[in-house]
Amino acid sequence: MSPVPCRILSVKQELQDTYTLEIEPPRDDWSFLPGQYTMLYAFGIGEVPISISGDPSDPTKIVQTIRAVGAVTDALVGLKQGDFVGVRGPFGTDWDTSVAEGRDVLIIAGGVGLAPLRPVVFDVLNHRDRYANVTLMYGSRSPGELLFASQISEWRGRFDLEVLVTVDHGDDAWRGPVGVVTSLIGRSSFDGETALAYVCGPEVMMRFTIQALERKGLTNDRLYVSMERNMKCGIGLCGHCQLERFFVCKDGPVMTCAQMAESCWIREV
């Protein structure tokens, strides 16, 4: 399965080191499910898995948000409109939103973990009548590092979506909450006996979030997380991303804590 060269439609700088690329899909019938990722190939440099951060109802472009943290991602964010990037996918499991129908929905993101969860927000808002209370909780390092800040402001203006944002470290202009994202859980009203949560962020943040949600009555079959491992092939062959009995590239990245069982607590392999 070779990368298909795809044209970059636009590049937007989100944060100092984070950019969103809009890419022409490799084929007319291209589509994806919230939570899936593609392998993006910077020609001659390398290939990395990147979550899709766009609206699943819009198949005309692949939207991917990339943080520059190494050689490949540095190259990807350096691309310009009209350049080409290699695309494979979409791969992996999705945030199954059908199971959330009729329930309170908690979408909990930390840092750039909001990018893989943004398609869930789009999807839920596109079919808002299917869900009970919907809450987005987002934690960031500082006010200047809030991803999709203008979109968050827009979402805050809606009456059918509760948006709670906190930062680890405020600044002089910040008037909102200061503290970790788990501190927002107590501020949201939801039915812990039936609610469903989608969680994405650094693993330590997800572990503490899971514990906080369990204290509120959520069971592990209603806790969805997105795992990050060293994904290479995307189809469960190479074994780079193996986590116990799972290949995260194929069996994940999105899994329930019930599937993961104790694997949630195994130190990174």
Added chain:
Amino acid sequence: MSEVFDVVRDQPFFAGMTEEQIRAVAETARLVSFDEGGVIFVEGGPARRAYLILDGDVALSLRTQEHGAKTIQTLHRGDFVGWSWMYPPYRWSFDANVQSEVTAVQFDGPQLKKISLADPELGYELLKRFTEVIVTRMQALRIQLLDVYSTFR
């Protein structure tokens, strides 16, 4: 008294305590409010009270010569503010500033200690709840210290 009792009884913080215990706790309490921009207590001041926020937002901050006042954490509806009244030297460790108008139940710290000593079962129930608050805040601060978002991609 009965209004305070009703409010205290309805707080999740006291869930599981007997009516008699809640009544004893409520006798140490009164309802208070603080305007936006106000100060509930300041670092170094004598710590004799605890507050359970009913509504509004409170910022705990520390002042340094280099950075001025720096907010460490914000507290909101249902959160407890202040436990320095429990331990010597009975002085506040932070400033507590009112971010948005606050209504709260104010407890008299020395009175809480007095009823806890008189009724160790009640004291244990209170200590369990305060300890949970302290542990949760400590865990949160540990995650903050890790700066987990700095390298997350």
